Amino acid sequence: MRNGHEIARLIEPGRVHRSVYTDLELFELEMERIFGRAWLFVGHESQVPHAGDYITTELGRQPVIMIRHRDGSINVLLNRCTHRGAKVINERKGNAARLTCCYHGWSFDTDGRLAAVPVPEGCAADFDKAAFGLARAPRVGEYRGFVFASLAAKGSSFEDHIGPMKRNIDDLVDRAPDGALALDAGMHRYAYNGNWKLQVENVLDSYHVPFGHASTINKQGVQFARREGDRQGATVVEAEKTQTAPSWKERKSYIAGSGHGWTSNTSLDEGKRSSPAFDEYKRVLAEKVGAERAQQVLTPRLHNSLIYPNMSIMGLNIHVRVIKPVAVDRTEVTIYPIRLVGAPPAMNFGNIRLLNVTHSASSFVQTDDLESFARAQKGLRSCATDWVDISRGLGEEEADRELNATRALATHEMVVRAQYKAWLGYMREAA
Amino acid sequence: MTASRAPAPPGAAGIDRAAFETFLIQEARLLDERRFREWMELFAEDGTYWVPAVPGQVSPLDQASLFYDDRELMKTRVERLEHPRIHVQTPPSRTAHLVGNVLLEQSDEAKGEYVVGSTVIMVEYRDEVQRLFAGRQRHRLRRDGAGFAHR
Numbered sequence: 001m002r003n004g005h006e007i008a009r010l011i012e013p014g015r016v017h018r019s020v021y022t023d024l025e026l027f028e029l030e031m032e033r034i035f036g037r038a039w040l041f042v043g044h045e046s047q048v049p050h051a052g053d054y055i056t057t058e059l060g061r062q063p064v065i066m067i068r069h070r071d072g073s074i075n076v077l078l079n080r081c082t083h084r085g086a087k088v089i090n091e092r093k094g095n096a097a098r099l100t101c102c103y104h105g106w107s108f109d110t111d112g113r114l115a116a117v118p119v120p121e122g123c124a125a126d127f128d129k130a131a132f133g134l135a136r137a138p139r140v141g142e143y144r145g146f147v148f149a150s151l152a153a154k155g156s157s158f159e160d161h162i163g164p165m166k167r168n169i170d171d172l173v174d175r176a177p178d179g180a181l182a183l184d185a186g187m188h189r190y191a192y193n194g195n196w197k198l199q200v201e202n203v204l205d206s207y208h209v210p211f212g213h214a215s216t217i218n219k220q221g222v223q224f225a226r227r228e229g230d231r232q233g234a235t236v237v238e239a240e241k242t243q244t245a246p247s248w249k250e251r252k253s254y255i256a257g258s259g260h261g262w263t264s265n266t267s268l269d270e271g272k273r274s275s276p277a278f279d280e281y282k283r284v285l286a287e288k289v290g291a292e293r294a295q296q297v298l299t300p301r302l303h304n305s306l307i308y309p310n311m312s313i314m315g316l317n318i319h320v321r322v323i324k325p326v327a328v329d330r331t332e333v334t335i336y337p338i339r340l341v342g343a344p345p346a347m348n349f350g351n352i353r354l355l356n357v358t359h360s361a362s363s364f365v366q367t368d369d370l371e372s373f374a375r376a377q378k379g380l381r382s383c384a385t386d387w388v389d390i391s392r393g394l395g396e397e398e399a400d401r402e403l404n405a406t407r408a409l410a411t412h413e414m415v416v417r418a419q420y421k422a423w424l425g426y427m428r429e430a431a
Numbered sequence: 432m433t434a435s436r437a438p439a440p441p442g443a444a445g446i447d448r449a450a451f452e453t454f455l456i457q458e459a460r461l462l463d464e465r466r467f468r469e470w471m472e473l474f475a476e477d478g479t480y481w482v483p484a485v486p487g488q489v490s491p492l493d494q495a496s497l498f499y500d501d502r503e504l505m506k507t508r509v510e511r512l513e514h515p516r517i518h519v520q521t522p523p524s525r526t527a528h529l530v531g532n533v534l535l536e537q538s539d540e541a542k543g544e545y546v547v548g549s550t551v552i553m554v555e556y557r558d559e560v561q562r563l564f565a566g567r568q569r570h571r572l573r574r575d576g577a578g579f580a581h582r
Binding site: 362 | 482484485488491492493494495496497498499504507508510511514516517518519521
């Protein structure tokens with residue numbers, strides 16, 4: 001196995017070695033050293049509102065169940081029978097009083113304890129049911145309904161990890177008049193033939209939009225309307241030209257440690273946002289939280305946020321995105337629409353409907369990204385050069401004391417460099 | 432040969448299925464020939480195109496869908512398909528739609544409104560990859576001059 005010194009040589013200040021996207025051995029090491037110990041987003045409490053409600057997902061490649069127990073607690077259990085190893089729950093979501101393995105019928109309580117074994121008289125004399133409960137994620141943390149888990153018993157605390165990103169979660173949750181979100185409006189799922197980091201790098205990449213999403217931008221340089229109440233989207237390029245628009249170039253991106261980051265949103269005209277659904281939402285929000293606070297909440301500051309390494313919160317077409325590595329050149333992405341609890345149904349419908357347009361498998365936006373990811377994976381087979389350039393704006397980063405973060409232009413690549421700094425932090429040391 | 436014991440589909444009596452079948456085949460051909468603007472014109476002004484995300488999905492309003500387009504969104508979608516820099520259609524898909532198992536499920540002759548169920552198989556070839564899609568579709572149609580329009 002590669003040692004830390006060798007791995008460190010793959011990351012330079014403004015470039016990374018192509019093998020971080022293509023090397024099988026490095027991918028296995030990522031599963032162990034990043035996905036085997038980092039805090040990973042698992043799900044949202046609204047996905048399991050009642051006792052026995054569960055969802056199944058994967059942490060890295062490991063199948064897990066997030067399930068609510070009778071006492072109201074949320075458990076993150078490894079979805080692997082403690083008998084002969086079969087995956088216990090095969091559905092993406094459901095409700096069960098007992099989790100029963102299909103193979104020999106071992107059944108587990110909703111807190112993971114082994115409840116019953118068929119033909120118990122055949123068990124070894126010293127068989128101890130208590131030792132055969134479903135394994136649990138060693139550490140679980142929750143903030144405003146967002147549930148994270150670490151598959152390692154030790155490591156940086158949940159507070160240290162999530163602390164710098166709490167305001168980003170708040171920014172989204174506070175848009176709900178009742179101060180809560182619900183991820184109960186289904187999901188979009190897709191897979192692409194490319195490395196997982198291609199999607200992670202993309203979520204804060206404002207540089208790719210004018211060209212990568214050119215097919216969504218009209219001759220006036222304006223994108224289609226993506227939010228309820230907007231008549232048009234952001235101005236991305238100069239009218240009748242292909243140059244990036246000045247307002248787009250002014251956007252900022254931020255990093256705050258641990259690979260996390262976000263982009264600011266300065267390119268939409270909030271004053272013109274109006275529709276019956278949006279106006280009613282504004283009224284309800286002001287009624288609940290006061291006019292002044294409602295105005296603050298509705299003024300876009302944060303655009304897209306990345307909570308490294310596996311999830312992002314997108315503030316424009318509001319959704320939660322989960323990134324799952326499947327193989328070195330295969331990645332699955334799940335997109336959850338968000339319902340703002342307490343908002344008028346028409347407002348929530350507007351958000352769900354526009355997310356179909358931007359991020360379903362048939363969408364106007366995400367499909368062109370997936371094409372770029374797949375082409376990157378193909379292009380990186382080339383040995384013409386071993387290096388991938390991430391040097392835009394190198395050395396131009398500046399401190400933002402007010403936000404306790406580091407700032408750069410969003411068309412620069414500071415956020416990608418920060419992701420590789422975190423990547424190396426995990427990768428250079430054995431678990 | 433014994434007579435079929437299958438019950439006649441409701442509302443089908445006396446209505447020629449062939450007219451609906453022809454409409455579906457013509458629609459498939461417009462898609463295969465990438466005549467998307469003409470395809471869009473098959474929809475009434477208040478027509479919608481819905482592809483649910485999960486089997487049995489009851490409503491497009493409270494759940495994610497693959498498509499839920501009104502004419503306005505269809506227009507934006509078609510404009511994008513015509514854009515020279517649509518990377519995911521470079522090269523463009525080549526498709527073959529096959530429509531079959533056509534049944535008139537409901538009809539209201541007085542209003543000229545019909546519901547037609549069918550099965551569609553679509554093979555796509557793009558960028559050296561062949562993909563197979565299959566689905567059941569339901570057309571809600573309104574008589575429109577000599578033909579039909581999607582409701």
